[in-house]
Amino acid sequence: MKKTGILKAGLVGLSMCLAGTAAAEPVKVGMITTLSGGGAGLGVDVRDGFMLAVKQSGNKDLEVVIEDDARKPALAVQIADKMIQSEKVDILTGIIWSNLAMAVIPSTVSQGKFYISPNAGPSQLAGKGCNANYFNAAYQNDNLHEGMGAYATKAGYQKTFIMAPNYPAGKDSLTGFKRFYKGELAGEVYTKLGQTDYAAEIAQIRASGADSVFVFLPGGMGIAFMKQYAQSGVFKPVMGPAFSFDQGILQAVGQNAVGVKNSSHWSKDLDVPGNKEFVESFQAEFGRLPSLYAVQGFDAANLILSAMSKADVNDKEAFRAALKEADIQSPRGAFKFNKNNHPIQNIYVREVIKEGDIYTNKIDSLALENHQDAYADECKM
Amino acid sequence: MVRLSKENGLNCVLALALLAAPFVATALDEPFYITLATRVAILAIAGVGLNLALGLGGLVSFGHAAFFGLGGYAAGILASHALNYEPILSSPFELNGTTQMLVIWFVALLVSGLAALLIGFFSLRTSGVYFIMITLAFAQMIYYFAISWPAYGGEDGLSIYVRNVLPGVNTMDPISFFMIAFVLLMLVILFSSMIKNSRFGAALQAARQNDERLATVGIHPFGIRLTTFVISAMITALSGALFADLNRFVSPDMLAWHMSGEIMVFVILGGVGRLFGPVVGAALFILIESVFGGISEYWMFYLGLVLLGVVLYARGGVIGFLAGKEKHD
Amino acid sequence: MTSALIIEQLLNGLQFGVMLFLMAAGLTLVFGVMGLINLAHGSLYMVGAFACAAVASYTGSFWLGVVASLAASAAAGALVEVTVIRRLYNRDHLDQVLATFALILIFSEGTRYLFGSFPLFLNVPDMLAGPISLPGGLQYPLYRFAIIVVGALVAFGLYLLISRTRLGIRIRAGESDRAMIAALGIDIRLLYTIVFALGAALAGLAGALVGAIQSVQVGMGEPVLILAFVVIVIGGIGSIKGALVGAVLVGVVDTLGRFLLPQFFQLFMDNAQATSIGSALASMSIYILMALVLVVKPKGLFPANG
CATH class of the missing domain: 3.40.50.2300 (Response regulator)
Incomplete structure (x- = not known):
């Protein structure tokens, strides 16, 4: 070659x-x-x-x-x-x-x-x-989390429990969410990167009296969390960026993810x-x-x-x-x-649904219109 | 004393081949191969470091990525402070970053030496599988620390942007940078050969074979092993500092247990305890990675097969295969 | 912080520990009897999870999946033992580490070739879905409770197997004196294959059980593998009892560390910094525990062979 x-x-x-x-x-x-x-x-x-x-x-x-x-x-x-x-x-x-x-x-x-x-x-x-x-x-890494923060405010959540892995993208995620979320936090937890068992965190969510949960757990971490959350008997609504609820992994989460709201700049039915x-x-x-x-x-x-x-x-x-x-x-x-060569685009909220035998997403609402990232002004270009 | 054995001859050929690689690459107008050769030389240094503990001392460390990474972070942290003009420490006295390779190497050696002293002090109380696992555990501690510590980029790592400097050498020139790595590689090989043939080396090998006998003649194997472990770690850290400069980037990936495994692979592919073993091992590994990596997305499958083949059928690694069994004096 | 929360976290730690025990038991058995370090143990865990997910989605029955996982991982274990592992018993640990490291690469990429790059679906069976109420008004996932029960049964079963059966006598004989059992005319090659396949089946079972509440994907075995090694090193390599104690200890320390350390730092730091430092320390906690144990007892808590 x-x-x-x-x-x-x-x-x-x-x-x-x-x-x-x-x-x-x-x-x-x-x-x-x-x-x-x-x-x-x-x-x-x-x-x-x-x-x-x-x-x-x-x-x-x-x-x-x-x-x-x-x-x-x-x-x-x-x-x-x-x-x-x-x-x-x-x-x-x-x-x-x-x-x-x-x-x-x-x-x-x-x-x-x-x-x-x-x-x-x-x-x-x-x-x-x-x-x-x-x-x-x-x-820009913060965008989808910002979209979810805006949605949480719009949906009237007052006490959201937020969670992400303890690494830079995880911290950016929670910062992005908080930038647009106006309610108070029921808890803020950083988990180990690559962690696969979330029993301890789910117990904290249960005890915190949260009215909703925002998680950024990409890939396998998200699959594990959603499965365990569904078994726990905590029925507070879950939100997250599309990374944990996208086509590639939804089939592996299955029924456990149905109804979850997630933010994305694209959806199949857009x-x-x-x-x-x-x-x-x-x-x-x-x-x-x-x-x-x-x-x-x-x-x-x-x-x-x-x-x-x-x-x-x-x-x-x-x-x-x-x-x-x-x-x-x-x-x-x-x-x-944008002037920093990052996209200006709409951020939508999607909902996980089952369509025939396939788990997928449908558009729920628009979270942020023509959204630009928070860093563009720092860019000298 | 250099005897012209089959292995010594082979070693000369290997050294010359590695030295020639970048010049051939230039002649062919394939500058990327200079980078590859540099990479081989640098990773071989890490292998030489581990080979000292592993081949000579029989200390199977599964945590050398810790030292490799510490060396890398020494380079990355010092350089980033220097480039941002932020002192590392402002009180009680001001301590500034630097882009001088010599200073960086010194700091890398110092930091890793101290870390190895501490890790070795605890780990060497154990032996066998326990030693393998406790070195792994220490490396994992540092790895998780590096991932979650926000000051130096966490999992994102740290970019250096400009290569560090060495007086009288243009380090941005690929061949010059290769020469730095090559000369250091030759130096550490010479150094480990000196250790191997010294009284210290003899005591170390004796300790590997029989603890009690050594203790009866009044030598404490613990001290000898600890010294070896520290030297081994420092050489690996030097490689880490160079690796950071090669990639102009450090990340916790350098500290991951896969890295420990890879350094071990260099040593074993080439031949445990052989002076030039890590050079052959690193070269072979890089070759497989860059050749198969372009052909098939399942290249790691083939890497696994090659490794398995070497362990099962080519004991003594490539050097053992080419030069026959090691001669004991 | 209520006592219900603390009890729930202790249960979580126990359940995590039990899961680790299933992994660690096989590892420690193989090491105790054959003196082999098997890094590819995590791959057998992965094989179990994939077999369970594939069969469960094909037949619709989780239980058939579990049976398949036992069969597939035991078969994979036996196959690997006969083709590769057998040649490693008389080698030093270094060769064993490297050869089984190579096996990880082969298993991972082979699985990816067969099942593709996307995670598979495996869910908790309906029978065990949802939470149950424990005394004191505590809600706890039934499935996790079932894992604790299964782990306890396996531990008891292993105890019976080793202390009461002919196979157990041979295993114990093999642990204390390898040359002797050969002299007794026992087919040692067959014994080794059986022990290895048994360890593999336990790992596969762990993979299937955990696969239902985690992600069934390539590479899922590696984090668990390292934890299992921590467990057997703490417990004393070769000792089943040590593996059980070590597993529960690691499970509880890890779970409570994740939960308590950030709160501890919040006592004297601002919130964001405390959670960050607390969780950084929590992810290191079990390695610190292991180092501490080894400093005090260099051969683990329950050293095998005296």
Whole structure:
């Protein structure tokens, strides 16, 4: 694979010399994402969403190389070096986790390459650390939690118990929730990252007299919590960001999640142009329903494709401007970039439902309209 | 005394091959391979450190990631303070960060040495499986601490942005940085060879084979083991500091138990107790990672098979396979 | 803080400990009889959970799933013992650690190849769903209560097996003198395979039971594996009794630590800082416990073989 890459690059270079200027400049994208281990489901969705958009475009000038980071920061850095130095990619994308993003993005953009984030938007990179070459096609990490905070206020909750793992994204999450939540807190608990047993915390929720619960427990942690919560006999409503209630993991939570309100910038039944087509084509291609990660991968690819049609990737200035226009039809509806290159978009509240044999989400209400993140003002750009 | 045994010859070839790698890479215009070679050299240093405890002292530490990570964090914390112009300590006296590699290495050695003294003091009271597990437990403590301690990024880790500096060397130049790692690797290998052939090394090997006999001649194995453990930890920390500079980034991932396992894999793939074992082991590991990683998303499956094959059928690792059984003096 | 809450937390700690015991019993048995450190024990736990989830969703019966988990993990254990583990008994711990580390990679990626990258669904059976009322008006999940009962039954069963049966006599003989039982004409290879498969089945059972209230996904075995090692090291490696005591100790310390430490720091710090520091310390608590135990008793609380 490596060898053919070199060969191809060589041939492209040769043909360019011979032909003078080619019609359209080919663009090479390096995708570093998590395809092995426990968190592989997210990376697989991003990759599939991305490749769906590439396939639909039929654009032969876009070449994508994909590698697995196994969720290890050091490996992600190594692959990024390889893709920039050896594969000579123009754009990097694909990283799922904030800690890997923090390892790769600063050095990537400082080497003059573009980075399009299909997931993860750490606050450092949205505020002081923003960069003209870094575009976030997903969300700023706080956004969905802010949406849930706004919903909790609107729903009239007075005493919410909030909980997240004890790591930076967890702290950002609770900060984001509190930013828009006006009631008082019944309790604030940080759990161990990767914890799988929540009996002690559920007992605290029961004892706290809370009228509602907000949890940010991505992946397996959320599955475990919801199953245990359903058995506990505490019937206070649960809220959370979409990460714990998305298509990929809902089937594993099953009945236990039905009725849960969760915040998202996309939903399968969102009535905006292109969404229905996206869901149907994804389902036809891969035989499963798309998740929000698939949407983000899809949009990241379309952003690149739209910029390619307007500018030459070697003309950084023009390509950057073309990316910034965000001239895409996103399945999530209106989408544009803020001055820190993070999205301005609607945040919705969804409700988990059972549809036939499949657990999925339906739109409940709009939580925040044209929402922008809290760090944009710190960005000097 | 250098005897030109088969193994010594092989070692020379290995050292030259590693040294040549970045220059070949430059000639082929594949600068990424310089990074890979640097990575091999740096991780091999960690392996050399563990090899001292493991191969020579028979101390199966499953917690060397702790020292690797401490070295990395020493580099990361000092550099981040220097780059942000925030003193680490303002009272009772002002202590500033630094980007001088020499100072960073010194601090990394000091911090990890102290940590190893403490960890070793408790762990070496046990032996066998208990030792394996208690070293793991200490590493896990530090790991969870690093994840949840907010000051230096927690799980997000800490970016350094600019590589630290060494007087007279342009560290941003890939080949120069490789040379730093390579020279340090050769130095630690030389150092561990000196230990191996010294009276101290002989006592250490004797302690591994028979505790009581050593005690009867008036040598206390505990002190010897503790010294070895501390030196081993310090070498691994040096590697961690370089690794942080290579990636311009540190994270608790460097402290995770998987990292301890990987360092152990370098040592065993290459051959336990062999001077150049960790070099071969690290090179092989990186090769598998970067070659299979691009081919199949199930590459770790194949890594597992290779490891299993080496443990079951190639005792003595690659060096043992190529150079035959180790000759005992 | 009410006494009901404290009792509930103690029950939670006990239940967590019982679950750890199921894992630790197999580990400690294998170490005691064969002298083997098996890092891949967590993978057998994962095999049990996946087998249970797959069969339960195919047949609709959780109980058939549990049977399948026992069968699958015992079979996987026996297979691994015959092909790989058997060659490791006479090796040093280093080789064992590495070979079983390799097995983890093979098991994890193999499972992912078979079942895909997304977590599987496995739910508590309807019979055991929901909470029950305990004396004193305490509400407690029935399923967790059932786990405590199952754990107690397994502990009792193991006790009977080891103290009352022929297999048990051989296991005890193997623990104290490996050369002797071979001399007695016992087929030691078969005995080892049986012991290993028994340990694997216990891990698989733990995986199936816990899978119903946690997430059935690749890599689920690793955190539990490390905890199980902490348990057997505290209890004394090779001792079933030690594993039981160690497991309950770890379960209770971990649960109460998570619950009490943040509240303790709130006494003299502001809220956010206290929860942050308290939970950081709580996640380290069992390792601190283990270090303390080993400092006082370097061979654990109940050292096997005297």
